[in-house]
Amino acid sequence: FIIYFYFSFTGCVTCLDHDEHYILTFPNGYGRQVNAQIVPWIELGGECSISCSKTGYNASIVFHTKPFYGGKKHRITAEIFSPNDKKPFCSIEGEWNGVMYAKYSTGENAVFIDTKKMPTIKKKVRKLEDQDDFESRCLWKDVTYNLKIRDIDAATAAKH
DSSP: OEEEEOOOOEEEEEETTTTEEEEEEOOEEEEEOSSTTSOOEEEEEEEEEEEETTTOOEEEEEEEOOOSSSOOSSEEEEEEEOTTOSSOSEEEEEETTSEEEEEETTSOEEEEEEGGGSOOOOOOOOOGGGSOTTSHHHHTHHHHHHHHTTOHHHHHHHHO
């Protein structure tokens, strides 16, 4: 079976040290299982973008879905552009959950990032009672609770 999740979310990440705001879009999520013999997996696919209005830098990112026959899972390619440039100064390829390699317009090649070597950072979230009604954890608490106790009907009702 294949489950498709199509959302058109836009996010904003703020870099406080530089007073920069990055607007980004997200890939689609796909629940994949070819047959009963294969363990299902989540796959990301589609085009995304990141842009900073202050600096003018932007990136276009493609999450490649695995072809039905052959190919690899979790592939990503990206191009990073300087303000007002039509040619990227950096191209990236690799696996979004593994190692990504950068190729710069200068001809230099380097590891861009190795996600397997990144430290896990514990998220900081305010207590539910301190959150506003429409903050994510507060808004979805009944759905989350019912999913944890495996009551799908109650989770679905809470979602509505």
